[in-house]
Amino acid sequence: xxxxxxxxxxxxxxxxxxxxxxxxxxxxxxxxxxxxxxxxxxxxxxxxxxxxxxxxxxxxxxxxxxxxxxxxxxxxxxxxxxxxxxxxxxxxxxxxxxxxxxxxxxxxxxxxxxxxxxxxxxxxxxxxxxxxxxxxxxxxxxxxxxxxxxxxxxxxxxxxxxxxxxxxxxxxxxxxxxxxxxxxxxxxxxxxxxxxxxxxxxxxxxxxxx
Numbered sequence: 001x002x003x004x005x006x007x008x009x010x011x012x013x014x015x016x017x018x019x020x021x022x023x024x025x026x027x028x029x030x031x032x033x034x035x036x037x038x039x040x041x042x043x044x045x046x047x048x049x050x051x052x053x054x055x056x057x058x059x060x061x062x063x064x065x066x067x068x069x070x071x072x073x074x075x076x077x078x079x080x081x082x083x084x085x086x087x088x089x090x091x092x093x094x095x096x097x098x099x100x101x102x103x104x105x106x107x108x109x110x111x112x113x114x115x116x117x118x119x120x121x122x123x124x125x126x127x128x129x130x131x132x133x134x135x136x137x138x139x140x141x142x143x144x145x146x147x148x149x150x151x152x153x154x155x156x157x158x159x160x161x162x163x164x165x166x167x168x169x170x171x172x173x174x175x176x177x178x179x180x181x182x183x184x185x186x187x188x189x190x191x192x193x194x195x196x197x198x199x200x201x202x203x204x205x206x207x208x209x210x
Contacts, residue, residue: 006167006170007103007105007130007164007167007168008168008170009049009050009051009168011101011103012051012101012103012104012105012130013051013052013053013054013096013099013101013103013104013105014042014046014051014052014053014054014104014105014106015053015054015056015086015092015096015104015105015106015107015108015118016039016042016043016053016054016055016056016069016106016107016108016135017056017086017106017107017108017109017114017115017118018056018057018058018086018108018109018110018114019035019036019039019055019065019066019069019107019108019109020057020058020060020063020064020065020066020109021063021064021066022062022063023109023110023114024036024066024109026110026139027109027110027137027138027139028137028138028139028140028141029111029137029138029139029140029141029143029144029145030134030137030144032137034134035109035134035135035136035137036066036068037068037188038107038132038134038135038161038188039066039068039069039107039135040068040069040072040188041135041161041162041165041184041187041188041189042107042132042135042161042164042165043069043072043073044072044184044188045164045165045168045181045184047072047073048177048180048181048184049168049177051168052099052101053073054076054078054079054092054095055069055070055073055076055078055079056078056079056080056081056086056089056092057078057079057080057081058080058081058082058083058084058114059080059082060078060080061080065078079091079092079095084113084114084117085114085117085118085121086114086117086118087117087118087121087122087125088121092118096122096127102126102127102128103127103128103129103130104122104127104128104129104130105129105130105131105132105159105164106118106119106122106129106130106131106132107131107132107135107136108136109136109137110136110137110138110139110143110144111133111136111137111138111143111144111147111148112138112139112143112144112146112147115131115136115147115151116147116150116151119131119151119154119156120150120151120154120156123154123155123156128157129151129155129156129157130156130157130158130159130164131148131151131156131157131158131159132158132159132160132161132164133148133158133159133160134160134161135161161188162185162189165181165184165185169181
């Protein structure tokens with residue numbers, strides 16, 4: 001039986017906030033390519049498990065959502081805001097309410113602005129909030145770290161990309177998603193993904209038989 005403290009595919013909703021080009025170009029807390037890969041992995045996880053997810057942007061006419069994320073949800077038009085705090089846009093809050101979920105998972109650029117403010121606001125409104133640190137990033141390492149510390153002090157729960165993916169999969173006997181999650185690790189899992197490919201090579205397994 002799953003613990004109430006653990007995330008499951010049906011007990012939370014996801015918000016990806018402002019994964020856009022200007023924010024990415026000024027990212028200094030993380031390697032930009034890794035943040036892109038992690039955000040893409042989270043997006044694909046939501047699709048695999050049918051987790052409610054919404055994408056948001058700010059001033060999209062100047063800079064669109066990163067293609068790597070938009071391509072996962074080509075049918076979705078991100079909520080385009082003027083507010084720095086996405087929780088102050090009624091469309092975002094209304095979408096969250098419509099999901100019926102009390103647990104929220106968020107990631108965004110930058111950590112110290114567009115992620116921190118909605119996390120604090122959602123906590124104040126009674127939601128249980130998780131945030132994915134390595135699919136987010138700040139304009140400096142200090143800015144990212146101080147925002148993470150402030151969110152934790154306020155009661156938000158930090159996690160990382162592969163911890164999140166593993167938590168929602170939980171059991172490799174769940175065959176309806178296990179194959180797709182394994183492929184996700186292969187594509188975005190860095191050294192572990194390369195290890196999987198090597199193991200399959202040693203075992204003589206071909207694409208489509210894993």
